[in-house]
Amino acid sequence: MIPRYDDIVKIRNSYGNIIRKTPLYYSETFSKMSGSKVYLKAEFAQKTGSFKLRGAYAKIRSLSPEEKKHGVIAASAGNHAQGVAYASKLEKIPCTIVMPLTASPAKVAATRGYGANVILDGINYDESWAKAQQISKKTGAKIIHAFDDPHIIAANGAIGLEILEDLPDVDEIYVPIGGGGLAAGICVAVKSKRPNIKVIGVESKAFPAMKDSIKAKRLQAVKGGRTIADGIAVKMPGKNTFRIINDMIDDIVTVDDTQIVKAMFLLMERAKTVVEPAGAVALAYLLNSRQAPNKKVVPILGGGNVDMYLLGQIVSKGLAAMSRMVKIFILLKDKPGALKEVVDEIASLSVNIVEVVHDRLSSEIDAGTAGVTLSLEMEGREHAQKLIAHLKSRNIQFKILT
The missing domain is CATH 3.40.50.1100 (Rossmann fold)
Structure with a gap:
């Protein structure tokens, strides 16, 4: 229909x-x-x-008193689950929801919070749907389809x-x-x-x-x-x-x-x-x-x-995608003041240093050197490009991580 x-x-x-x-x-x-x-x-x-509540509520309200006695069942990754659970609570009927094992814990908790019996089964919606059909045949619970x-x-x-x-x-x-x-x-x-x-x-x-x-x-x-x-x-x-x-x-x-x-x-x-x-x-x-x-x-x-x-x-x-956060790796000589020189160059462009990770011990770090990973807060792509050009002009060797 x-x-x-x-x-x-x-x-x-x-x-x-x-x-x-x-x-x-x-x-x-x-x-x-x-x-x-x-x-x-x-x-x-x-x-x-x-x-999703719109459809769930309309469908559950349309059920006959006899159908409601057996309760309802649905398969969902989260939103349909919450809609069916809440609508069932309003209509005061039993509700079972089959959710994928990968479903958001927050959505699982919210669905249970509306009073539904939650069963975790399947790695995606289609597998959960197959399980819901099996349960429906055994219990007589009315299936509330997510979309069809x-x-x-x-x-x-x-x-x-x-x-x-x-x-x-x-x-x-x-x-x-x-x-x-x-x-x-x-x-x-x-x-x-x-x-x-x-x-x-x-x-x-x-x-x-x-x-x-x-x-x-x-x-x-x-x-x-x-x-x-x-x-x-x-x-x-x-x-x-x-x-x-x-x-x-x-x-x-x-x-x-x-x-x-x-x-x-x-x-x-x-x-x-x-x-x-x-x-x-x-x-x-x-x-x-x-x-x-x-x-x-x-x-x-x-x-x-x-x-x-x-x-x-x-x-x-x-x-990172908008170049608002840039992470770079720099290999420095392990001597006093080496990091400060780099930090001063970065600060000269009004770049905010969010995080500094200093590494002397990793196997890929040669003796006499130190690896430094810097997370930098930028205004945007143009600002990031300006920083990259400035570091290159100062002959600072670096690698962009993100």
Whole structure:
């Protein structure tokens, strides 16, 4: 069954005060960086921290009293898990969630915090999904699919309605794609009334399942690779989502982890906003491609449930990627004042030395010399290039580590 525009409106009207209408706000910073007029759709501000609650709540509310007696089960890397767990808590029904062994500990803890029974099984979503199906057959628990369900798709489409209400003259909408539930709902909502508005899906380069399926004109499974965007690391799209997206979407593009890290870093620094990797892919593409000059565009920021340990890495990698943090290695003569001479040259360019690691004992350090690794805080790429040129002009031998 493919949901229609009227289904989306009906589900949205049935939400009551459970589902929030999330903000849409203009970003001057990202508009300048991308060349577009960027309006951020803040789905990370939804209850449970992502758009996934919309579909989970709509689906669970649609169950019959008999179905609810047996409880529900779902497979998820995190956001769908929290949505299903919270919706089940509201409806007072038993809930089991199968999560991959690689799931963020923070998301696992949050899911348990909503009262769900969490089972860790499988190394990715697809393996967890297979386990959930096995448990469902044994217990009779109703499966709440993460994306390939008419109620899920229709509920996600309400985001499209909100965008059209807040920005009627939007030109393009950029949507994260994993299994395709969000993109399918947006396509139905937007294209039904405004077919001229472009909808562009954004996938991880490591999991281009929908892009490959559209190209082949039939469902394709991808082997998959490593990505920090676990929320969209899906090997095969859904049958319903594929049908809708194949008919309606204007384009599907991909981003890599380096681009995602940059977008997450900039969201934190410039917008004071924490967005998880899968939620940042739409903005990541816009910042990297600059494909929509002067157009009003809406990247959907799908969720904000990011692991705190990963967040620390994002800051470090983001600083390095933007030449805001440069690490260099220098081999010095092991004599008094040698390090001071180098430090004085660096300080002359107003460079802040964040960390100094001094090494005399490693096997690769010759006797009579000392290796020094310096972590330097820079203003940006131009400042870093100026420092490199200055060190070379002073005949200081160094190697750039990052």
